[in-house]
Amino acid sequence: MSFSSRFDFFTGSEANILRGAMLNIVESLHRDARTRFRNAVEEALAEVNDLAGIGDAQRQLLRRKVRRSVGRSRAKRRYYTALWMPFIQLTLFSLMGGLVVATSAFLGMWNYASRASEVLGGLLVGMILFVATVLGLRAVNGRGRRNRILKRVLFLSFVAYPVFSGTYSVVSESWVAYTAGAAIAPISFFTLALLFELAVRKFARRRVLPDTVYNRTAMTMLEVAALISRSREEWQSSAVSRRVVAALEDLAMVCQEALALRSRIGRWHADVFSQTAVEALRIAHVVREHKKLIACASGPGDFDAVVISLTNGVTALLVNDRNKLLENAPEAVLKDRVKQLVRHVMPVILLIVAAIVLPLVPPISDQGKVADSIRLTFIVAAVLALVAPRSESATRILDVLGKATSPK
Numbered sequence: 001m002s003f004s005s006r007f008d009f010f011t012g013s014e015a016n017i018l019r020g021a022m023l024n025i026v027e028s029l030h031r032d033a034r035t036r037f038r039n040a041v042e043e044a045l046a047e048v049n050d051l052a053g054i055g056d057a058q059r060q061l062l063r064r065k066v067r068r069s070v071g072r073s074r075a076k077r078r079y080y081t082a083l084w085m086p087f088i089q090l091t092l093f094s095l096m097g098g099l100v101v102a103t104s105a106f107l108g109m110w111n112y113a114s115r116a117s118e119v120l121g122g123l124l125v126g127m128i129l130f131v132a133t134v135l136g137l138r139a140v141n142g143r144g145r146r147n148r149i150l151k152r153v154l155f156l157s158f159v160a161y162p163v164f165s166g167t168y169s170v171v172s173e174s175w176v177a178y179t180a181g182a183a184i185a186p187i188s189f190f191t192l193a194l195l196f197e198l199a200v201r202k203f204a205r206r207r208v209l210p211d212t213v214y215n216r217t218a219m220t221m222l223e224v225a226a227l228i229s230r231s232r233e234e235w236q237s238s239a240v241s242r243r244v245v246a247a248l249e250d251l252a253m254v255c256q257e258a259l260a261l262r263s264r265i266g267r268w269h270a271d272v273f274s275q276t277a278v279e280a281l282r283i284a285h286v287v288r289e290h291k292k293l294i295a296c297a298s299g300p301g302d303f304d305a306v307v308i309s310l311t312n313g314v315t316a317l318l319v320n321d322r323n324k325l326l327e328n329a330p331e332a333v334l335k336d337r338v339k340q341l342v343r344h345v346m347p348v349i350l351l352i353v354a355a356i357v358l359p360l361v362p363p364i365s366d367q368g369k370v371a372d373s374i375r376l377t378f379i380v381a382a383v384l385a386l387v388a389p390r391s392e393s394a395t396r397i398l399d400v401l402g403k404a405t406s407p408k
Contacts, residue, residue, distance in 0.1 A: 029082065029083055029085070029086070030083065032082045033078075033079045033080070033082040033083040034079070035082075036075075036078040036079055036081070036082045037075045037076065037078060037079040038075075039078075040070060040074050040075035040078045041067060041070050041071055041075050044066050044067070044070040044074075044219070044222070045063055045066065045067060046226075047066075047222050047223060047225075047226035048062050048063050048066055048222070048226075049063075050226045050229045050230050051225055051226060051229050051307055051311055052229045052232060052303075052304050052307050053304040053305075053307055053308045053311075054308065054311055058311075058315075061315075062311070062314065062315065062318075065315075065318045065319075066219075066222065066318075069215045069218065069219065069318065070219070073215070074219065077200060080200060081196070084196075084199070088192065088196060091192055091195065092188060092189070092192050095188045095191060095192060096123060096184060096185070096188045099184045099187070099188065100116065100119050100120055100123055100181065100184065101116070103119050103165060103177075103180055103181065103184065104116040104119045106165060107119070107165065107177055107180070118174050118177035118178055118181065119177055119178075119180065119181035119184075120181065121178060121181065122177060122178035122179060122180060122181020122182040122183075122184070123181045123182065123184050123185055125178065125181075125182050126157075126181060126182030126183060126184060126185035126186065127185040129182065129185075130153070130185045130186050130189070133149075133150075133153055134150075137149060137150065141242055141243050141246035141247075142246030142247060142249060142250045143247075143250050144249070144250035144253050144254070145246065145250070153186055154186050154187075154190050157183040157185075157186035157187050157190075158183075158187060158190075158381075159377070159378070159381065160179060160180070160182075160183045161180055161183040161184070161187060162377050163358075163374055163377065164176050164179045164180040164183070165180045166374060166377075167374075212320070213258045213259065213261060213263065213264065214259075214317045214318070214320045215317070215318065216254075216258060217254055217255060217258045217259060217317050218313075218314050218317035218318050220250075220251055220254045221251055221255075221310050221313050221314050221317065222310075222314050223247075224247045224248060224250075224251045224310060225306075225307050225310035225311055225314065227243075227244065227247055228244055228247075228294070228303050228306055228307050228310070229303070229304075229307045231243070231244055231303065232300040232303040232304060232307075233300060235297045235299065235300055235302065235303050241294055241295055241297070244294050244303075245291045245294055245295060248287060248288065248290050248291050248294065249288065249291065251287050251310075252284040252285075252287040252288045253284070255280060255283045255284045255287055256280050256281060256283075256284035257280070258280075259276070259279065259280040259283055259284075259322075259325075260273065260276050260277040260279075260280040261273075261276045261280075279322070279326060279329075282326060282329035282330060282331065283325050283326065283329055285329065285330055286325075286328060286329050286330075287313075290306045290309065290310075293305065293306055294306060312324075313325060347382075348382045351378050351379075351381050351382035352378070352379070352382050354378045355374075355375050355377075355378035355379050355382065356375075358374055358375075358378070359371035359372070359374055359375045
């Protein structure tokens with residue numbers, strides 16, 4: 001039988017049916033992707049329409065700038081996410097399956113019994129816990145706070161996987177295999193988000209223009225301003241006040257990190273970065289001053305005053321007018337700079353303490369190679385936490401994972 005004759009069943013009417021089905025699937029994906037694109041633009045324009053206290057001319061100007069900014073980056077990113085969704089799902093399941101097989105083979109080196117069922121069971125438990133965590137985060141106010149919690153979950157997973165996989169050679173118990181398997185789910189989701197980000201930058205870089213620091217900050221500020229404007233009639237509600245205050249703190253953190261311009265300066269020009277970091281702290285301080293006005297509001301007018309202030313900030317960000325943002329900004333206080341330093345150094349200290357203490361815990365201390373492996377794992381994690389910059393890619397990867405935690 002020739003090679004071509006083996007595929008004769010794909011010819012004729014059956015081939016046409018198969019081809020038609022594939023075309024329908026592709027067209028459906030494109031249709032869904034175009035819908036996602038339009039929704040992203042319409043959502044941003046709806047936020048502009050929700051802003052109170054601005055004139056029609058300013059609103060129209062803001063609509064044009066926002067449409068151009070969103071259409072070049074955020075909307076196209078959603079377009080390609082929807083278009084590549086089948087490939088993303090296939091990659092996720094393949095990645096999980098590969099990790100299960102590799103982990104089972106590694107654990108089988110220390111115990112001749114097969115551990116595939118235990119690792120797979122741990123994976124299912126891990127997926128349930130991860131999904132429960134994501135759903136539970138919907139009740140947490142503030143996207144930044146939700147992302148920070150998600151970041152800690154991912155960090156614990158990346159630490160737990162090598163630690164428990166290595167510990168199995170000492171403690172050949174089922175719960176160790178289950179724990180290693182449970183860590184696979186968050187690791188797979190994070191790795192997939194990283195691969196997607198790399199794919200967008202590699203294959204769609206000519207069509208998806210990267211967000212500038214100012215545009216990304218402007219879109220975040222616009223979202224917060226729209227939230228406050230929509231909440232003005234509920235200014236007496238404590239729940240609304242807490243939600244708005246949390247959103248303002250998230251915005252302040254975005255300004256503090258993004259407007260320091262680390263991605264545009266690099267790590268080897270501390271003289272310039274020290275200036276931009278102080279300016280970013282000053283702008284963040286202005287944003288934080290609005291929290292008291294919200295908490296002590298005596299009417300909808302106080303909410304409108306905050307909306308007008310943030311709208312002016314959005315306009316300045318969209319034209320990269322840094323001087324306008326610094327006009328009413330106070331001098332950065334030492335306390336804010338110390339808090340920023342502590343926030344960056346504290347994870348490193350905790351990792352170093354873990355590298356010292358965990359290898360001393362029995363029965364790990366009795367196994368020299370395992371103890372050295374755990375110590376090396378935590379030391380490498382500490383070094384990476386210290387030197388790794390807060391890049392735009394890292395921020396976007398967390399945002400991809402954090403989308404599921406959004407209450408919208």
